[in-house]
Amino acid sequence: MSSSTVFGFAFNSEELTSSAITQNTLAEYNGPSPLVQSPNFYINMLQNKYAEKLDASVQDMENTDLYAFIDQWYGTKYAWGGTTQNGVDCSALVQNMYREVFKTDIVRTSYFQHDMSTEVSKDSLQEGDLVFFKTMGNRISHVGVYLKNNFFVHSCSSKGVTISSLDENYWSKVYAGAGRIEKGDSTAQNDQYLAMN
Incomplete structure (x- = not known):
């Protein structure tokens, strides 16, 4: 060793x-x-x-x-389509976190992660829930992972992997809801989702 x-x-x-x-x-x-x-x-x-x-x-x-996990990735630059610590986009950060921390396989892209999750209200948010945003028009285009006290971790184009607050003016304006994905061995639910879409 x-x-x-x-x-x-x-x-x-x-x-x-x-x-x-x-x-x-x-x-x-x-x-x-x-x-x-x-x-x-x-x-x-x-x-x-x-x-x-x-x-x-x-x-x-x-x-x-x-x-x-957050500490390891914190400050990683944003890269559209990126999946590694050389550069990562929002949905890949979430996908990596769910795989490594929650032992759960989920789909890529914020749109499909939203579609796969079960909606939860803002006042019912728990650590590990997904928070979604419409940063470009009317479609879900950004995702982060809720932590505590209205803070969430995400990879954004301006700062890379960082922690922000849902109370910040910009994020509160583009907030589009939250979702929960069952954690654990979710390979079956992931395959089922993919088969239906």
Whole structure:
């Protein structure tokens, strides 16, 4: 098993993976080397970082896999049709997140992701729900993933992968609804959707 040294402490690759550490979070750490030689230090650092961004309590940041994924992709440039960290569009970011974090296969394009999801009201939004926007005319053309306190993560043309608020003037104007996709082994529901369309 390979090992890595971070801040002077050695961790094996399994410990680093389970601790949800990413280069973005490590790069932002400017303090002294941690006194406690434990991956929990890095989990806490990740939770604190995103609790602050989302105006949430650290205790609410339970899905560390989700926030590790966001941290890994944060700042990736927008690329129409892109699917990797060299450049990604909105629906590919969502598709990658659902596959990696929620172990769920979903279709590409915001339009079809909207079509595949079950509508939920804005006041019923839960972490992991999809939020949809009409940024170009009357058709669903943009998608993000809801987090907490009206914040969502998405890949937009101006900033790449970032966190925005549904309360922001622009996003509130183009907001077109939200949807929920059953998480877990959804290969069957994905195949069923594709067969019907």
